[in-house]
Amino acid sequence: MRGAVMYGLGDVRVEDRDDPRIVQPTDAVIRLSATCVCGSDLWPYRGLDTVSWPMPMGHEYVGIVQEVGSEVQHIRPGQFVVGSFFASDNTCEICQAGYQSSCVHREGVGEEGAQAELLRVPLADGTLVATPDVPADDLIPSFLAASDVLGTGWFGAVAAEVGPGKTVAVVGDGAVGLLAVLAAKQLGAEQIIAMSRHEPRQRLAREYGATDIVQERGEDGVAKIKELTGGLGAHSVVEAVGTQESMLQAIRATRPGGHVGYVGVAHGVELPGEELFFSHVHLHGGPAPVRRFLPELIELIWNRRIDPGKVFDLELPLEQAAAGYQAMDQRRAIKVLLHP
């Protein structure tokens, strides 16, 4: 099969790789209908993560089940499935509590690379969710979004305790931030403030339900949010970047008693204990348990109630993965879908 491999800073190549096979009897192998480049793929691309090259890339996937291991009972060949970047049994106590991304049997999916034609998914019965039937082509980008960015934005909103009548601010205008706006709208938020200084992203944020756009960052951004919320700060803030600046911006934009849902992968974030102590702000977040939300998200997409696939503003053949990385790195694209 063909698959994308990162060889060093800014160096992504698509090359011949071994077809994945069933290794454990609980595995499935799926033929990908679509895959994509994640904002988190840009960290190693820019040299901000320590990794060992060469590294197969990609962890977002949807596709048709091609083969299942002997112990897989529910997932069947021919089904169209969506899964998350962590495999989970979906039966342990942690999974039952809704934290499948910390499953006691959790395994990374995509360590062999999901930006490829085929992918092995461990713990298939617990990890994969089948759609009611093979979907129409125009729904595939939205199901692909559910594999990570939608589920992550949704978790950010849930972790920030978004609900009816609440004011929500979203820090970060990447795909996760934009889909946190969509989630906040679906969860009934009254006022949704998107922080963005990029016009195309502001437009999509408004389409997804943002009522206000704040262009300022840092302390100015915090001041602007206070101004929009009667001087109090937002009830709920979703942090979808993962830097020191964005995390402090999120905490400081939250009113006492409010909640921050942080889903940007933290890079060098250090929390000031004393400030946190006196803030009365709840913090909750981490790698999103996307699996918790998949049945609900699949239903919303299948019934065309939400259109998260709009975050893909560039589609390329898998062979041009390198161009996709460049477009995202240079912020010419919000998110790039790759056709295997």
Ligand SMILES: [Zn+2]
């Ligand atoms: Zn589990």
